[in-house]
Amino acid sequence: MGLLDGKVAVVTGAGRGIGREEALTLAEEGAKVVVNDVGAGLHGEGGADVHPAQEVVDLIKKNGGEAAVNGDDISSWQGGKNVVEQAIDSFGSLDILVNNAGILRDKMSFNMDESDWDDVIRVHLKGHFAATHHAAVYWRNRSKSGEEVTGRIINTSSEAGLFGNAGQANYAAAKAGIAALTWVEARELSRYGVTSNADAFDKWDPKNIANVVAFLAAPESADVNGQILIVFGADVYVMSAFQAVGQVSRDRAWTPSELVAAKGDMFKGISSGVPDFSFI
Numbered sequence: 397m398g399l400l401d402g403k404v405a406v407v408t409g410a411g412r413g414i415g416r417e418e419a420l421t422l423a424e425e426g427a428k429v430v431v432n433d434v435g436a437g438l439h440g441e442g443g444a445d446v447h448p449a450q451e452v453v454d455l456i457k458k459n460g461g462e463a464a465v466n467g468d469d470i471s472s473w474q475g476g477k478n479v480v481e482q483a484i485d486s487f488g489s490l491d492i493l494v495n496n497a498g499i500l501r502d503k504m505s506f507n508m509d510e511s512d513w514d515d516v517i518r519v520h521l522k523g524h525f526a527a528t529h530h531a532a533v534y535w536r537n538r539s540k541s542g543e544e545v546t547g548r549i550i551n552t553s554s555e556a557g558l559f560g561n562a563g564q565a566n567y568a569a570a571k572a573g574i575a576a577l578t579w580v581e582a583r584e585l586s587r588y589g590v591t592s593n594a595d596a597f598d599k600w601d602p603k604n605i606a607n608v609v610a611f612l613a614a615p616e617s618a619d620v621n622g623q624i625l626i627v628f629g630a631d632v633y634v635m636s637a638f639q640a641v642g643q644v645s646r647d648r649a650w651t652p653s654e655l656v657a658a659k660g661d662m663f664k665g666i667s668s669g670v671p672d673f674s675f676i
Contacts, residue, residue: 398426399614404487406479408432408470408527409497411448414552414602418494419452421606422613423461428487431456432466432479432497462487470497471519476526480534492548492613493531495524498570505565513566520570524551524577532581536588545589548613551578553594553624558635559673575624579637582622591621600629608632641666 400422410419411433419431433449449465456463464486468475483490498520501512528549535547556564557571574594581592593612595605605627611617612625624635642665644650644658659668 398424399610399616400492401426403427403491403613404430404483404489405492405494405613406430406432406466406483406490406527406531407494407496408479408523410452410494411435414605415494415496416448416452417602417606418496418609419463420456421603421610422492422494423456423459423463425610425614426461427492427613428462429453429456430464430466430479430483430486432468432470434467434469434497470495470527471523473526473529476523476528477530479527480530484534490531490534491546492550493527494550494552494609494613495527495574496552497523498552498567500564501566502563504563508565516566517570517573520567521573521577524574528577528581532585532588532590535585535590539588546615546618547585547588547590548617549578549581549585549590549592550609550612551575551592551594553578553596555596555626555673558596558624558626559671561673578624579622586621591618593620593623593625596624596626604629 403426405422405427407415407419407422407429409415410431415433419429423429431449431452435448449467453463453465464482466479466482468478470476470479480490499516501516503512531547531549535545539545551574553574554567554571555561556568557575560568578592578594585592595608595612608625608627612620626633626635642662644662650658655662
């Protein structure tokens with residue numbers, strides 16, 4: 397018996413890397429998995445080869461699980477609709493959506509082309525929302541018809557999106573957007589029995605993140621919602637949303653010169669420079 401017996405999952409960008417491990421781990425825990433991948437490389441090259449996803453499906457089936465290949469472009473509205481509908485048509489329902497698909501086009505802001513920006517934002521940010529929209533419609537309709545829903549949305553953010561990273565203006569902006577999107581989804585969909593959480597990339601074994609994804613997908617994690625988790629090896633960090641760390645207050649408006657004079661109080665005990673990239 398696994399944590400996810402009887403559940404149906406979609407994992408996007410699951411042909412390689414973290415997505416692959418997520419699909420395999422969800423299947424190990426008993427879920428039926430739709431493995432989405434367009435077959436493109438890390439930088440988005442190619443796009444017609446779905447063989448990496450087929451390899452994952454074959455491995456799941458070899459291990460006694462159930463899975464199906466989906467080769468849709470998840471960054472398109474229709475692609476997001478197709479992958480959700482395939483899960484429902486193939487396995488009868490959809491319980492878990494793991495948004496993982498993404499590409500890299502790393503360049504400094506002064507060297508970045510318009511296409512570098514557009515492609516990364518499209519694949520990461522729109523790619524996360526397209527499938528989520530159609531899954532949310534499905535879950536909301538089921539809930540409003542009186543069914544009990546236990547939907548799970550698990551998004552892939554990054555430290556770059558939480559702290560910023562030089563050379564990744566496009567990627568960091570997309571990942572920051574995904575963190576904000578996760579909070580919105582958590583607020584909007586909880587009334588329908590759906591949770592939304594995000595995890596950030598691990599620099600070691602992708603299995604570490606896959607295990608956290610399976611935990612978030614489990615029925616026992618229904619009380620975990622709107623959270624951002626970062627995984628480093630065996631360390632799992634629960635991150636906080638933006639919070640005030642400094643303040644100056646009074647009962648009338650500040651002038652610019654007065655704020656200059658009060659700067660020491662505003663930043664008392666904290667740095668006024670660029671925040672450190674990592675929390676470690």
